[in-house]
Amino acid sequence: MQRITKLFTPIAFSLSISLFAQEHVIDSTKNTKLDEVIVTGQIEPQSIKKSVFNVRVISKEDIQRQAANNLGDVLNQYLNIVVRPNSSDGRSSVSMFGLDGQYFKILVDNVPMVSDTGLGNNVDLTQINLDDVEQLEIIEGSMGVTHGANAVSGVINIITKKSTKNKWDITATVQEETIGNEYEPLGKEGRHIQALRAAHEINDNWFFSIGANRNDFQGFKDNRGGKDFTENTSDIEYQRGYSWLPKEQFFTNALIRYQKNGMRLFYRFEYLNEDIDYYNPIVSNEFSEQANSVMRISTDRRYYTDKFYHHLNGVGKLFSTLDYNVSLSYQTQQRELEQFKYYIQTGEEANNETKPYQETDVIYSTGTLSNFFKEKKFDLQFGYEFVNTNGYSSSVTGLFNPTENSQNTDRRLENYDFFGVAEISLSDRFSIRPGYRYSFQSKFDDQWAGSFGMRYLFNHNIEARASYGRSYRTPNYDELYTYFVDANHNVQGNEQLIPETSNSAEASIKKMSFFDSGLKLSNNINFAYMAVNDRIELAVVQTTPMLESKYINISKYQMWNVSTGHQVGYKNLSAKVGFTIAGISRKIDNGLAVSDDKFLTNYQFNANLAYTVPKWKTTFSAFYKLNGKQQQYIESTDASSGDVIYVLQELESFGLLDASVKKTFFDKAFDVTLGARNLLNIVNVRSNIGASDAHTTGSTNNLLGYGRSFFLKLTYNINL
Template sequence: MKLTIFLFITTTFFLNGLAQATADKKLTELAEVVVTGQLEPQSISKSVFNVRLITSSDIQNLAANNLADVLNQYLNISVRPSGNDGRSTVSLFGLDAQYFKILVDNVPLVSETGLGNNTDLSQINLDDVAQIEIIEGSMGVTHGANAVSGVLNIITKKSSKTKWSIVSTIQEESVGSEFALFDKGRHIQSLRVSHSIDKNWFVSLGANRNDFQGYLDLRKGKNYAENDSFRGYQWLPKVQLNTTALVSFHKNDFRMFYKFEFLDENVDFYNSTIQSGYNSILGSYRYALDKRYLTNRYFHNLNVTGKIASGLNYNVSISHQKQQRNIEDFRYYLATQNETNNAIEKDQAMEVLYSTGTISNFFPNSIANLQLGYEFSNNLGFSLVQEENNIEVPISKRLKNYDAFAVSEIKATERFSFRPGFRYSMQSQFDNQYATSLGLRYLFDRGIEVRGSVGNSFRTPAFEELYSKQIFDGHHFTGNENLIPETSSSYEMSFKKTTVTPSGSEISTTVTTSFLDVKDRIDMALVRFNLETGNPEYEYININKYQMWNISSMNQFRKENWAFNMGASLIGVSQQIDNQVFVSDDSFLYSFNLNANISYGIPKWKTFLAAYYKYNGRTQRFVAGSSQYVLSELDASNWLDATIRKEFFVSKINATIGVRNLFDITNSNQTTANESGGHASPTQIMLAYGRSYFVKLTYNLNF
């Protein structure tokens, strides 16, 4: 780790020194255009916020099929996979997916447990993505509830340079060392057809099938008949079908598009416990009680932008979404390999009617701009909860909010601009909430940009925290309808220097520091002892506190066909966890993370080489023991992906070969101190399924 930090510091000073030596040269404006959190689309250099981009080239170089494939390489973000239910969620700055909002074309994406939060990254397909924009920190003014640690906005493609475009892809990938054409590995097929009907109309249709055959590791698969806990899979098999449709129209200042998406996902769970039975027909037989998780998602989004007669700009989106997960239970006979007693039950669901809109350009000058907006959300949630005596009861509740917000961007001088904002949210379940923000940007000489921001935001309790119940065999864990929203404050300051040298090299260095303070954090805690049963009863309550500070640096170097990026961050987290029995230590615990990527293009050969590296430093947190909170440590890990991409036949065929997880990471040791101060034996935390190889072939037909 010391060597890693030394290399990072050395590189940072080298790039800064090189930039300073040529600071008197004329800068070129970055070409990237961003829309997330902006009053109107603009270049990234003009944004008051620090917007980080994941480009379509990054997605291509990583051969990424879903969002989890990409975010594995992002600084400060951790992807949390689960082999038990096949889901992968995101954690930013140590805060889980309830604090981070995921949007598609500025509309939050539904999951079965929320809107924009707790999203399964493996369910988000990237076939029609133009770029991904990430803003870290509080974004409550522009994006409402639960945008506490940041937002991620997926911008999809809505036009084509040619009249017809047909893109067909086949990708074969091993899962660790496991691969076979049909029953092992990962098999992906996709097709996207787009057509520019005329200069105004554009349509696109796409389909993607992702067949993940699971990861066995030491397990023996679904037909293994011995009762020794080796049956099943370490990572569950899943099959996803994702289809999309888009219609867009533009004429002069008016633009409209409608996007539809359908997701169908089947995840298979094979029980490791083998049971025995006997009847007169089969005689002695063995079976297992297995299940499937069946998920469907419907996504509709209509967006209209344009100008009205007075010159005002408007932007309105209306979206209807639904995601539902059913569980199919069945008995699987190992000798005959057939199923009986299949029963499908609705487990979780969320249906949403959502709309957001803005009006801007109130002042016909370049000094000030004002944006007024609204957001409306009507969420109907469903969950199957477990009452006493193992009785399952369906719970269906509707949550609504009506928000209004205002953002102004004022260019006080040619160098200095600031951006105040305010949102007021009327809630059906909770007290009304508000969010505020103030962003500042100052441009110095020699390509130096300084940005600062302060903001207040809030997180509303999730459906599970409000209404969940698990009551069985002396266990009593329940939601709490009286929960109040968490509130948070965030502060950020950044310094960026960009230089273009006489030789055409572009060098930029950004240093950012931030602080986040979350109050009334929701957690499960002991609330009472039942005098009749003598059992403790636990409930979600507003009790904990969370603080985080972060300092990070991003360095970029581009010259001709070379691109090199390197970043590092040091994060400190302080949590006060109170379960009503004992309280944790609130000392700051630190982790160091680093990422880097390098790419090189050989135009003569139409070949592109890329490598992506990420170092996840040791992380610490306090976990509950029998009488106190004790320190738990997760070991550091290194992740490296490498690809070679080549174009053939005038770019009609694009071939990519590569390797993921070159260092063959599978599990990481988690060591927890015991109550006497020593350390217990380490446990294994699943991070990945080892080194995997892939081949991807894409056929492009444009005419």
């Protein structure tokens, strides 16, 4: 299969280029579709064409065609992005340009989301529900000026719905999905989703919406025995438990909005409750006097997570001229651990003990002031961002150094930032955008970010953009405070870490073409370069008398990237195809060994197709993405000498193919979506490095999926 997909990639890419080259393009100022309006990184909402940044928009229609359960399902299909699932804890994070989720910021209505280790970064994609989303906006590259620390590789802004075209919009959804070949209707296998949302336009001034969603993922057993397996074997494929942990999530959200005379005020509330079950593969015997027999038991765990999100936003005029946009947010994430003894034959539990595990509390505020000049050729924006983050981890995690007065680690990080951005239209065609941010840090030396962007509109609907950005990433909670030391381990954080700094540059050309026949074409090519200095790595700093690992600033990262994308729109057909190739260099020097710093290349290809048959009220969709072989040097130890060495890790290429059919009934009152995910049946992808131990070489399989799955989604819409 991989040989077929590798052959298909250049052929499809060449065909897309030749298709666009064979037509004679007719310039037209008439666009049959209104420009998409974006807000991320803009002084004020505006069309994509006017933006100095390259912004990718994922519409709610794109999300619906995929019947996506969470943000990870959507991002899986987009270039320069890799979704990294973790079957051991049920989480999924995002990687862009080879940099993990610490460098990529996720926002909801321009407010960063709370996570285990801070704000906006390393956010679990499975905890982001999409029922109330209007569109997603993705900007690649340094966004440190407008979005602060850790927006190094890019940002994604989740824009929620704040209005409706009808007096009432009520939507009820039921979705059933297999997990590989495991499924029971509304039972103990598969995924089962129920959702309800109601939105009401009370009058011209008032609007509210409320929603709830239950996502019950029953886990993926694969070759394991599940919860009630009683055998105790050394073969991992026949042990008790699950390859992918069961997880149940409840989402609720509510929004109330008031607007009048150019002023808008809204309050948004979200709540997530998540339960993850871990079933220990080790089974032992215990004699029960009550049953007068030997019982099979295991020590199991449950993780309970509660996440609260509060956001108050105000937009309007100050002194009848200046535009203000102010947000105040309070977010908290709390996790508890329940440990108990489970009697497998009877299903009874005993010795249940629940302890605090982890908590993150964030007070956040950001605001901007703009429109200082009547002349629209020049605009200026000043802004601030205040962040107060309190991290707490219980000693039960086993990963953090206790303080002098308790067995827990409780630390606070603060920053107070101020920034300014100017947009200058030197002509109707040529615009520039300089920006600067200064950050006062409570833990580290003060930081700064800068940017400069240009946009030029040529004749024949050709758009050219170029930008430069300097940003920074501050060390996270784990890197600062980890302390996992026992007879067999010595892994430590480092409170002396300094922030990483990055420099990036990007250039792009985009061509839009409109034909008298109604055919629309879009072609673009992008070039990017990024360098990250003082990158933080967990490295071996001592080999005797035992291995000691510590987080230190030792790595330099460089990346170049060339990507191209092409879109076709004709009547009821929409098609997109894209290709990207990147070279990544990571030089690591821990004082004991130095890694190779050569550039390792990786490519990705994607394509998606949507075709609507109006007579049938049916849309057919397909999404495909090929992730090429991924390589990087990682730290290991020589089996014979015990010396630290750097070896090349390779993760083989794999492709993801999804497809769906959506049909509407009763004048769009009832929707049925039938489809499949992972049609190529990807489960394990081979790597030459042990996934569970970065210091162990050898061939292994990385669990990246749970196989081919099918889904049926039923949605009932009431529009009054």
